[in-house]
Amino acid sequence: MEGGDRILPKGFPKLKNDTFLRAARGEETEHTPVWCMRQAGRYLPEFRETRATQDFFATCRSPKVCCELTLQPLRRFPLDAAIIFSDILVVPQALGMEVVMVPGKGPTFTEPLKEVEDLLKLRQKVDVTAELGYVFQAITLTRHSLEGKVPLIGFSGAPWTLMSYMIEGGGSSTMAKAKSWLYRHPEASHRLLRLLADVIIDYLVGQVAAGAQALQLFESHAGHLGPDMFQNFALPYIRDIAQAVKSKLKEEALPLVPMIIFAKDAHYALCDLAHAGYEVVGLDWTIRPQEARAQIGKDVTLQGNLDPCALYAPKEKIGELVKKMLEEFGTQRYIANLGHGLYPDMNPEHVGAFVEAVHAHSRHINKHS
Numbered sequence: 001m002e003g004g005d006r007i008l009p010k011g012f013p014k015l016k017n018d019t020f021l022r023a024a025r026g027e028e029t030e031h032t033p034v035w036c037m038r039q040a041g042r043y044l045p046e047f048r049e050t051r052a053t054q055d056f057f058a059t060c061r062s063p064k065v066c067c068e069l070t071l072q073p074l075r076r077f078p079l080d081a082a083i084i085f086s087d088i089l090v091v092p093q094a095l096g097m098e099v100v101m102v103p104g105k106g107p108t109f110t111e112p113l114k115e116v117e118d119l120l121k122l123r124q125k126v127d128v129t130a131e132l133g134y135v136f137q138a139i140t141l142t143r144h145s146l147e148g149k150v151p152l153i154g155f156s157g158a159p160w161t162l163m164s165y166m167i168e169g170g171g172s173s174t175m176a177k178a179k180s181w182l183y184r185h186p187e188a189s190h191r192l193l194r195l196l197a198d199v200i201i202d203y204l205v206g207q208v209a210a211g212a213q214a215l216q217l218f219e220s221h222a223g224h225l226g227p228d229m230f231q232n233f234a235l236p237y238i239r240d241i242a243q244a245v246k247s248k249l250k251e252e253a254l255p256l257v258p259m260i261i262f263a264k265d266a267h268y269a270l271c272d273l274a275h276a277g278y279e280v281v282g283l284d285w286t287i288r289p290q291e292a293r294a295q296i297g298k299d300v301t302l303q304g305n306l307d308p309c310a311l312y313a314p315k316e317k318i319g320e321l322v323k324k325m326l327e328e329f330g331t332q333r334y335i336a337n338l339g340h341g342l343y344p345d346m347n348p349e350h351v352g353a354f355v356e357a358v359h360a361h362s363r364h365i366n367k368h369s
Contacts, residue, residue, distance in 0.1 A: 009140045009211045013148035020081040021151050023335050024214060024258035024279050024301050032331045032362035033080035034355050035153070037262075038341030039073040040085045044348055046072050056101035060087050066138035067145050074149060076348060077355045080335075081150050081214070084139050084207075088157030088218055091199055092166050094131035095122045105170065112169030116188040122195065128202045135203075136210035143211030154212030156203055158219035158241070158263075159196040160234040163189070175224040182233055189233060197237045201244045208245075208254050216260040216282070217241060223265025230269050235276065238263070242277030260303060264340065270295040285339030289328035303335040306354070311338075311346050315353040322357035331362045331369075 015021075020033040042048055050068055051059055059065050069085040089099045089107050098110040113119065129136065143152050157165075164178035165171075172178075181189050204215050217238065225234060242259055249256055261273055262282030273281050274296040283292050283304035292302055310321050325336070336358040342351065 006137065007141050007144055009136075009143070009209060012143050012211060013146070015151060015213075016148045017080060017150050020335060021213065021258060023333065024260070026279070026299070026301055026333050028332060030363065030366065031359050032326060032334055032336050034336040034358040035079050035081040035083065036073075036338055036342055036351065036354075037083075039077075039079060039083065039351075040069045041342050042344035043342050043346040043351065044072055044076070057087070057090075057093070057099065060085075060090060061134045063134055063138035063141050066135075067142040070138075070142045070152075071145060073351075074146070077352050078359065079150060079355060081153055082142065082146060083153040083155065083216070084135070084142060084212070086135050086138065086155070088155070088162065088220075089165060090132060090135060091157060091162055091196065091203065094126050094128065094199060094203075095195070097122070097166060107165070107170055109166065109169040113167045113192075116185050119188060119192055119195075122192075124195070126199045126202070128199065128206050132203055132206065136206050139207055139210040139212050143213075151213035152211060153214045153216055153260075154204065154207030154210075155216040155218060156200045158217050158234065158261075159193040159200065159237040160225065161219050161221045162196050162200075163192055164221045164224070166192075175221060179224065179229075182229060186232075193233060193237050197240055197244075201241055201248065204241070204245050205248045205252065205254070208249060208257055209252065212257065213255070214258045214260065215245070216262060217278075219261065219263035219266065222263035222269070225266075227268045230266060231272070234263070235269065235272055238273070239276045246277070258301075262303070267292075274300050280335065282337065283339065289325065293329070298333065301333045301335060302329060303337050305337070305339040308338045308340050308343055308346075311342070311350045311354060313350075315350060318350060318353045319357040319361070322354060323361045326358070326361050326365060331365050336362075 019029050023029050023033050066085045070082050093099055099107050102108045164175050167178040258279040260280040260282055261278040264284045267287045280301040280303050281296055285305050285307035306325055
């Protein structure tokens with residue numbers, strides 16, 4: 001297993017709970033699998049304690065700390081999957097941009113892209129092993145450390161979401177600067193999106209080579225685009241990433257892992273996303289499960305979509321909401337999750353109530369159906 005001081009991506013422990021992977025592939029499951037976006041997060045006191053003394057992106061660059069943070073929610077809750085602790089903005093960093101985490105403000109680019117000429121400052125060829133090898137090391141270490149308990153999910157941000165951060169310089173309620181590029185500089189926008197897609201493809205393949213057993217692509221800013229802009233500037237790259245990742249996995253004799261697309265607020269594009277080459281379509285909480293299933297069809301697994309704020313409710317109410325969600329989605333070809341990530345002020349006990357309710361109610365429904 002060891003190569004000098006580095007753990008190698010081979011000889012992984014046998015997987016004991018494959019419920020998440022079976023649901024992703026459309027196979028029958030005894031219970032509905034569940035995991036949470038941002039399950040390794042600030043709502044956990046042990047997460048805050050581990051992170052207390054270290055800069056955010058320094059944490060991301062420490063495989064040992066990333067592994068520990070990834071494992072923490074698994075020690076508390078009977079989750080059916082782990083997701084590697086990292087950040088989508090490591091990709092712009094790999095392109096040569098500086099991103100810092102500003103307390104109270106969030107991720108901030110010291111020199112965001114302002115003019116088309118600024119694209120020349122970006123690395124045009126990225127060696128993902130050299131620039132993002134710390135993520136691969138974290139995945140390999142975590143895969144071994146999980147001891148086969150549950151599968152490990154790797155992830156990346158999608159091109160439009162990353163582009164919007166790189167131009168806005170951080171979060172934005174309108175994404176007006178980034179969207180103005182799409183209207184004013186469409187050719188340059190496509191050049192940037194293509195560059196990002198190429199890096200993301202290599203990055204995701206590298207994660208599988210390191211031990212990731214599923215991949216999620218986050219198009220977190222899809223809601224800022226209408227149907228036409230999404231069709232032009234987001235969907236082609238989302239499709240291309242799925243196709244190219246699967247092609248390269250085959251070429252490199254790597255496992256063909258299930259892929260999840262989560263395009264937040266893209267309820268206008270569910271039919272397109274259903275045919276984009278992903279085994280799973282993630283949903284936010286703004287769409288009714290029956291409508292999503294009607295648009296997406298029965299050949300793709302759905303993931304989601306409880307309103308994260310539902311976890312502020314009393315535990316009994318959480319159980320009722322989970323039961324309703326399971327009845328509406330159905331317990332098969334379905335992965336339970338929230339419609340977005342966990343918030344820092346959430347009570348861990350309520351997260352536990354959510355996970356346990358998914359298992360208990362889905363088992364009951366399966367038994368009596």
